[in-house]
Amino acid sequence: MTTRLAVFDLDGTIADSKEGIFFSYRHVAEVLGKPEPSLEELNASLGGPLPENIKRLYDLDDDMVSRAVSIYRDEYSRKGESMVKPFQGIIATIERIRAMGVRVAVATLKVDRFAFGLLNDWGIAWMFHSIHGADDEGEYTKADLIKWCMYDAGVSEDETVMVGDSMDDLEAARECGIRFIGASYGFSLPKERCDEEGVDSAESPTALADLITQ
Numbered sequence: 458m459t460t461r462l463a464v465f466d467l468d469g470t471i472a473d474s475k476e477g478i479f480f481s482y483r484h485v486a487e488v489l490g491k492p493e494p495s496l497e498e499l500n501a502s503l504g505g506p507l508p509e510n511i512k513r514l515y516d517l518d519d520d521m522v523s524r525a526v527s528i529y530r531d532e533y534s535r536k537g538e539s540m541v542k543p544f545q546g547i548i549a550t551i552e553r554i555r556a557m558g559v560r561v562a563v564a565t566l567k568v569d570r571f572a573f574g575l576l577n578d579w580g581i582a583w584m585f586h587s588i589h590g591a592d593d594e595g596e597y598t599k600a601d602l603i604k605w606c607m608y609d610a611g612v613s614e615d616e617t618v619m620v621g622d623s624m625d626d627l628e629a630a631r632e633c634g635i636r637f638i639g640a641s642y643g644f645s646l647p648k649e650r651c652d653e654e655g656v657d658s659a660e661s662p663t664a665l666a667d668l669i670t671q
Contacts (some may be wrong), residue, residue: 460559460592461616464552464606464635467565467572469622469643473544477502477537482514485525491515496521503644504623506566507525526595529572530568538571542578547662548629551584554666560586560610560636564602564629568593586610599629607633609632618669620659622646627654638668 465506466589468474479499486493494502494514502510511517511525562585565572569590589602607617612635619630622643630637639651639658651658659665 459586459616460636460669462560462562462607462610462612462618463554463621464562464564464603464617466619466621466623466626466640467563467567467575467590470620470626470640471543471547471551471563472499472513472541472575474541475503475539475644477533480540481533483538484537485511485528486515488528489515489517489521489525495644500645504566504625506591506595507568530571530594533571538575539656541575544662548579548581550662550665551581554669555584557658557666557670559669560612562586562606562610563588563590564599564606565589566591566597566602566625599625600632603629603633607635620665620669624650627656638665641663 465471482499483493498514502514508522508526510521511529514527517525529558543663554561563572567590572588572590573582576588588604591597603619614634617635618638619626619635620638620640622640623645627637637656639646639656641648641651641660642662648658648660657668659668
């Protein structure tokens with residue numbers, strides 16, 4: 458069946474946000490008096506829900522997690538977000554996908570207001586049929602967000618593809634019963650892992666359009 462909707466993850470797929478994320482994580486460690494996470498630990502915390510990542514990074518009890526999340530989000534809003542930029546070629550790729558008659562949407566575990574703010578700042582929010590981000594409490598799953606994008610566009614599973622850069626994205630796509638393409642140019646889903654999982658992968662943003670419409 459023809460692809461009618463491409464749902465994109467944001468961080469690591471559209472947005473090269475590693476610098477801003479790491480900056481904000483390190484700020485949390487400084488404020489809480491915790492050891493600074495290693496680069497390996499930070500890289501492992503680029504996908505998935507923020508509260509879970511923060512709890513694991515700093516070995517916090519549940520009562521401290523919400524405070525640490527607030528510290529992170531305040532610092533990300535203050536400075537971290539300014540370090541984020543779109544991956545080279547991704548905007549032109551989204552334009553090409555739209556020109557092929559495929560709607561595009563965003564499903565991200567970045568908090569909703571940050572996702573909208575970032576895409577608005579880049580002047581590309583209008584390109585997306587819908588944008589669904591996380592809630593402050595972290596109750597929405599990635600699969601929830603994908604399903605809302607599909608509902609908004611009025612498409613079936615066979616007409617939808619998910620593009621993401623993490624195993625969380627792949628698992629959410631499988632939960633939703635939709636095709637997945639790995640953004641192996643991103644943070645944590647290299648081509649080798651995509652091959653192991655039996656899914657297509659793009660080693661650059663410009664390679665996505667042909668894969669989405671094939």
